[in-house]
Amino acid sequence: MSDLTTRDEGATPDHGHSAPEGVNPDDLARPLYEGPGALPAADIPHRPRRSDFDPKAARRAERQVSSLFLLSGLMVVLFIVAYIAISPQAEVYVPLFGVIGAQNFALGLTFGLAIFCIGAGAIQWAKKLMPDVEVVQERHPLASTPHEDVEAEEQYERGKEESGFAQYRTIRRTLITAMVLFPLPLIVLLRDLWSPRGGSLTASPSEFLSTTAWVEGMPIVTDGTYQKLRPEEIPVGGLVSALPEDINEIQEAEHNLNARGKAAIILVRMEPDEIRSQQGEGWDYQGILAYSKICTHVGCPIALYEHRTHHLLCPCHQSTFDLADAGNVIFGPAARRMPQLPIGVNEEGFLVAKAPFAEPVGPSFWERG
Amino acid sequence: MSTTEKVGGGVATYVDQRLGSNRFLARNLKKVFPDHWSFMLGEIALYSFIIVLLSGIFLTLFYKPSMVEVVYDGSYVPLKGVMMSEAYASTLDISFDIRGGLLIRQMHHWAALLFIAAMSVHMFRVFFTGAFRKPREFNWVIGIGLITLGLAAGFSGYSLPDDLLSGTGLQIARGIVQAIPIIGTWAAFLLFDGEFPGTEFISRLYGVHILLIPGLILALVSLHLMMVWTQKHTQFPGPGRTNDNVVGYPLMPIYMAKAGGFFFIVFGVTTLIAGLVTINPIWIFGPYTPDQVSAGSQPDWYIGWLDGALRIMPNWETVAFGYTISWNIFIPAVIMPGIVFTAAALYPFLEAWVTGDKKDHNLLDRPRNAPTRTAIGVMAITFYFLLFIGGGNDIIAISFDLSINWIIWFLRIAIFILPPIAFVITRRICLGLQRRDRDKLLHGYESGRILRLPHGEFIEVHEPLPEKEKAVLMAKLGQNPQPLPAPEPTDANGVRNKHYRIKKIRAQLSHWFYGDNVEPPTVAEIEAGQAHVAHDAALEAPLHEYEELDYVNVPFHGGVLHEEGQPMTNAEQLEERGGHL
Numbered sequence: 001m002s003d004l005t006t007r008d009e010g011a012t013p014d015h016g017h018s019a020p021e022g023v024n025p026d027d028l029a030r031p032l033y034e035g036p037g038a039l040p041a042a043d044i045p046h047r048p049r050r051s052d053f054d055p056k057a058a059r060r061a062e063r064q065v066s067s068l069f070l071l072s073g074l075m076v077v078l079f080i081v082a083y084i085a086i087s088p089q090a091e092v093y094v095p096l097f098g099v100i101g102a103q104n105f106a107l108g109l110t111f112g113l114a115i116f117c118i119g120a121g122a123i124q125w126a127k128k129l130m131p132d133v134e135v136v137q138e139r140h141p142l143a144s145t146p147h148e149d150v151e152a153e154e155q156y157e158r159g160k161e162e163s164g165f166a167q168y169r170t171i172r173r174t175l176i177t178a179m180v181l182f183p184l185p186l187i188v189l190l191r192d193l194w195s196p197r198g199g200s201l202t203a204s205p206s207e208f209l210s211t212t213a214w215v216e217g218m219p220i221v222t223d224g225t226y227q228k229l230r231p232e233e234i235p236v237g238g239l240v241s242a243l244p245e246d247i248n249e250i251q252e253a254e255h256n257l258n259a260r261g262k263a264a265i266i267l268v269r270m271e272p273d274e275i276r277s278q279q280g281e282g283w284d285y286q287g288i289l290a291y292s293k294i295c296t297h298v299g300c301p302i303a304l305y306e307h308r309t310h311h312l313l314c315p316c317h318q319s320t321f322d323l324a325d326a327g328n329v330i331f332g333p334a335a336r337r338m339p340q341l342p343i344g345v346n347e348e349g350f351l352v353a354k355a356p357f358a359e360p361v362g363p364s365f366w367e368r369g
Numbered sequence: 370m371s372t373t374e375k376v377g378g379g380v381a382t383y384v385d386q387r388l389g390s391n392r393f394l395a396r397n398l399k400k401v402f403p404d405h406w407s408f409m410l411g412e413i414a415l416y417s418f419i420i421v422l423l424s425g426i427f428l429t430l431f432y433k434p435s436m437v438e439v440v441y442d443g444s445y446v447p448l449k450g451v452m453m454s455e456a457y458a459s460t461l462d463i464s465f466d467i468r469g470g471l472l473i474r475q476m477h478h479w480a481a482l483l484f485i486a487a488m489s490v491h492m493f494r495v496f497f498t499g500a501f502r503k504p505r506e507f508n509w510v511i512g513i514g515l516i517t518l519g520l521a522a523g524f525s526g527y528s529l530p531d532d533l534l535s536g537t538g539l540q541i542a543r544g545i546v547q548a549i550p551i552i553g554t555w556a557a558f559l560l561f562d563g564e565f566p567g568t569e570f571i572s573r574l575y576g577v578h579i580l581l582i583p584g585l586i587l588a589l590v591s592l593h594l595m596m597v598w599t600q601k602h603t604q605f606p607g608p609g610r611t612n613d614n615v616v617g618y619p620l621m622p623i624y625m626a627k628a629g630g631f632f633f634i635v636f637g638v639t640t641l642i643a644g645l646v647t648i649n650p651i652w653i654f655g656p657y658t659p660d661q662v663s664a665g666s667q668p669d670w671y672i673g674w675l676d677g678a679l680r681i682m683p684n685w686e687t688v689a690f691g692y693t694i695s696w697n698i699f700i701p702a703v704i705m706p707g708i709v710f711t712a713a714a715l716y717p718f719l720e721a722w723v724t725g726d727k728k729d730h731n732l733l734d735r736p737r738n739a740p741t742r743t744a745i746g747v748m749a750i751t752f753y754f755l756l757f758i759g760g761g762n763d764i765i766a767i768s769f770d771l772s773i774n775w776i777i778w779f780l781r782i783a784i785f786i787l788p789p790i791a792f793v794i795t796r797r798i799c800l801g802l803q804r805r806d807r808d809k810l811l812h813g814y815e816s817g818r819i820l821r822l823p824h825g826e827f828i829e830v831h832e833p834l835p836e837k838e839k840a841v842l843m844a845k846l847g848q849n850p851q852p853l854p855a856p857e858p859t860d861a862n863g864v865r866n867k868h869y870r871i872k873k874i875r876a877q878l879s880h881w882f883y884g885d886n887v888e889p890p891t892v893a894e895i896e897a898g899q900a901h902v903a904h905d906a907a908l909e910a911p912l913h914e915y916e917e918l919d920y921v922n923v924p925f926h927g928g929v930l931h932e933e934g935q936p937m938t939n940a941e942q943l944e945e946r947g948g949h950l
Contacts, residue, residue: 088465088468089444094645097645097646100647103468103469104469104471105644106644107468107469107472107644108472108641108642108643108644109644109645111640112640112641112643112644113637113641115636115637115640116633116634116638116640117637118637119629119635119637120630120634121630122626122629122633123626123627123630123631123634126623130622130623132623134609134618135401135617135618136609136614136616137399137400137614138613139601139613139614139615141729142504142600191559193559193560194559194561194562195562196563205555206554208564209554209564241660243660256436256564256566256567257566257659258565258566260658260659261540261564261566261659261660262564264660293660294659297684298540298543298544298548298698299540299543299544300537300540300541301660301661302662303661315666315763316537316541316666317679318680318763318773318777319684329684331777333679333680333681333682333684333698333701334684335686335695335697336686362544363544363547363695364547364686364695365548365693366549366550366551366552366553366692366694367554367691369691
């Protein structure tokens, strides 16, 4: 017995069961592993498990494993019951997890336990009933033998000789040329990943990025209700998300949200003497300023406005712009100011754009300059 | 023989006559795998990938990768009548109208998060134990490829539901592509079929997410496992374990049951989590529109470090000759990750070059025994973690009532200062642990028991190491790697050494890598130390005899217990025993 157990029990805490003193390994309920590769027991410390020498413990483990498998089957039945019987709309309170969907909870619990019990059973089986004696296997060198090396080289040389790859220079060069050229169509074919609808194939991306739906005299409407705005509807300190009046028509015509993604603006109103600078002379209207809503960093829409400081903060990467100072960057990773839209009122008294944006809105790009 | 066995045998013969499969089984069913908890990390990654595949197949049956605008008419009341893309509407249907759909969707998301987390921790294990060394360098490179693909798989999947959060993520991704010098604008237009958001991207991304990336992952995972199989698993040092053997349990039946069972455990736990914990509640965010965003926008955890890099970068931009270079985006989002992944992939080759090590390594290093490598790893983790904090700077600012500007400034500086500090501290700790190992080999355990000798001297009793630990420590004997020798500028005949400079740098690096390693004791020194331990034991032996006599309290803890009528000190005990030990 003493050969099989670690002797230094004082130094290593042991959580397993040790065989009672005087139990001879020969008396174990089942023999320890003795197959190929088994090490002499003295080399690798090993301590028999209770189920190795106590038939009662072995039977208990057997019961545990089969109960787990049985429980798994039972859970599958409950899963089907839950699938049929519980309303998808029902909710249930689960301690620690709050109010969650009752069916999702029931399906997850039953299916999860059904799967888990199979795993738990298999591992319990391996740990308690299968042999737990470590065995040894030798590693073999991965590299080929010198003989194989030579043979491979000979085969290669013979092939090179027979094909005449070295000899026929023209064949070799034309083959290389052909191999270099043949993937080109695969790259050319990608060109029409962008095919502007109704546009010419010579259209350049930077033209698209440099224009928005804003033109001179375009009325400004609120985002959401699409109502035209009068200056007095915007209180000092307020912020309104707005769009050009024809945004919905453009979207319907183009079947996409591209125009919205560029034309979105915010209107803020401050006391005229709070405005320290603007991007153009008289681009405000009675203290109302219009700025692009699309961050000049990587294009998140911005609407976190601190009305006392007039700072605009991007929720994505925290670039901060000072709207009282021409929309300049005061902090964060954005490199360029927020473009300002010059605004005024038309003869009906509604806010309109006085001109298009003077610079491209949104994130920068190579050709932007 | 039972009927089942007869049928099974018949099938085995039938297949064998066509494929020669029995030869494979005969060789491989007895294949030995070593046991260690950390070897299960890669298993978790593999199993969570299988769960992602299985749950993903279910999702493809119901998800519609289309950006066509429809009016929602499902059973989630708050969004009834709202215009949204078919992609978003079908994801709502999966969540609310298809029974079990939400469970599978959440399993898919949780398993994806687990997949990347498990791969990352598995990579740490392989790195810190030096498992990437010869002959396993290729498998390390494949592993880096798998992590990269895992990130792409995760991000593309996160973007498919077309909710407000995922659309914002795509907008950022587009901004990054657009910031690549020269080709960026065109690349973005080709990817999105024009401007953002366009109408094509979701369906294009869908193909990438369900075919291209999983196909590549599957191929690389197969290669990864085949190499593990061929090269046999590495093992930690221990009793009976050498560089030329594998000590562990055979595939049939132990690992069939253990690894197979573990798959079901991971699968079951993922399912339980998916049933209990909501992940990515897209119905709360609403459909995507390019002019709205929610505050506190956060990517999934594995993108956090890249988002953090984007957040803490200063706002540098250059305009030259009419062209714009956005360093503020290009450096953190393209160059930095490019360097990180390239350096990670090349690490095994760099280390091998520096150390000049050409040996096969099947026995794992304990992290302390490769202090410089361990320090490099901790330095990289510190770097990563600082960027990760950057990715959540807004949440941290709100939770701890801090200024976001100060957090960003702290990170901008800390990203250069803290990783080197982590390097130095880690290396010191490793060398300290090496010294401790040396002491343990020489002197055994400090038992904590103080013994007073007859002439009044106090000693602490040392005990011999347990066999297992001794085997682990002894594995280092004769294996302590040495730095490369400094090269000579000229050879014996006075001929100039052509590669002198590069060899000198290499020798210096090698010295930096290994130079401070603590030399393990020699066998003779250990034997002398063991004699000392035996001597301690001999001194203490009489006290043990007392204990057996069962009438005296042996002062095991340094103090002396005194009970009425009992001998009080060792000296008195000695006296009582007739003055001899």
